[in-house]
Amino acid sequence: MDYMIRAIDKKKTFRIFMVKSTNTVETARIHHNTTPTASAALGRALTAGLMMGYMMKNENDKLTININGGGPLGTILVVSDNRGNVKGYVDNPNVDLELKANGKLDVGGAVGINGKITVLMDIGMKEPYGGSTDLVTGEIGEDIAMYYWKSEQQQSAVALGVLVDRDYHIKSAGGFIVQPMPFMEEEDLTKLENSLGKISSVSDYFDNDEDIEDIVKKIFCDFEIEVTDKIPVGFKCDCSEERMEQALISLGKKELQQIIEEDEKIETVCHFCNRKYLFEGEKLQNILNTCGTSGDGPF
Numbered sequence: 436m437d438y439m440i441r442a443i444d445k446k447k448t449f450r451i452f453m454v455k456s457t458n459t460v461e462t463a464r465i466h467h468n469t470t471p472t473a474s475a476a477l478g479r480a481l482t483a484g485l486m487m488g489y490m491m492k493n494e495n496d497k498l499t500i501n502i503n504g505g506g507p508l509g510t511i512l513v514v515s516d517n518r519g520n521v522k523g524y525v526d527n528p529n530v531d532l533e534l535k536a537n538g539k540l541d542v543g544g545a546v547g548i549n550g551k552i553t554v555l556m557d558i559g560m561k562e563p564y565g566g567s568t569d570l571v572t573g574e575i576g577e578d579i580a581m582y583y584w585k586s587e588q589q590q591s592a593v594a595l596g597v598l599v600d601r602d603y604h605i606k607s608a609g610g611f612i613v614q615p616m617p618f619m620e621e622e623d624l625t626k627l628e629n630s631l632g633k634i635s636s637v638s639d640y641f642d643n644d645e646d647i648e649d650i651v652k653k654i655f656c657d658f659e660i661e662v663t664d665k666i667p668v669g670f671k672c673d674c675s676e677e678r679m680e681q682a683l684i685s686l687g688k689k690e691l692q693q694i695i696e697e698d699e700k701i702e703t704v705c706h707f708c709n710r711k712y713l714f715e716g717e718k719l720q721n722i723l724n725t726c727g728t729s730g731d732g733p734f
Contacts, residue, residue, distance in 0.1 A: 488515030506547025
């Protein structure tokens with residue numbers, strides 16, 4: 436089971452978010468039939484999205500991450516909430532590149548660095564708010580850390596890992612975000628940096644049945660860590676026939692009438708989970724009737 440924790444050191448000088456997301460990323464891989472490089476890129480973004488959504492305060496809050504570095508993957512889009520739900524997709528799930536010299540998947544090359552990461556938070560106000568920063572490596576973890584620093588003036592260490600097996604399924608996935616408090620003393624900050632510096636491969640920590648409560652205490656063994664919260668997480672798409680109907684209505688009566696005359700049916704596909712919805716016959720006619728009589732729009 437995938438789950439996520441929130442933790443803090445006993446002195447309350449830094450906070451930690453950590454998640455095991457293996458099944459979540461595997462579900463996304465199955466939905467989108469991603470290649471290993473695309474799986475790693477999307478998996479890292481989904482893992483980060485889970486933790487960043489967890490930081491939001493209210494049940495109905497939504498967080499959206501949009502990453503586009505001009506690379507062959509195109510856009511990576513992830514949407515999450517504070518209840519452990521996440522969904523996402525990449526524009527080009529079939530992209531795959533040669534391994535880097537160190538044998539790692541070339542996520543940075545697939546994402547590119549000629550673009551931005553944009554984070555938007557919808558907390559029920561008139562418009563979502565957020566920020567956008569230039570990509571620095573395209574590896575996603577470093578880019579999110581830079582987003583926090585430049586957009587929110589918050590120091591953060593972001594570690595994300597996705598291990599893809601030889602048969603393309605997700606062997607392990609997980610990560611953590613560490614954020615020191617402003618009043619953290621220099622001595623403790625140095626000790627924290629030393630703990631982070633000892634990490635060689637994030638994926639290895641999640642490539643077993645070890646509880647993440649134990650993983651967090653192992654990584655930050657120089658501190659007394661207290662786990663304060665724990666929730667299950669997973670890939671969850673909230674698409675529905677009703678939502679697709681509304682999207683069709685927004686096309687307007689004139690365009691819908693033309694589609695009906697030419698094709699007699701419409702098939703829509705959800706970007707996030709690839710589920711297909713077919714509208715034809717009476718069902719399609721009812722949608723057309725809902726558009727009203729103006730012929731110029733949905734009302």
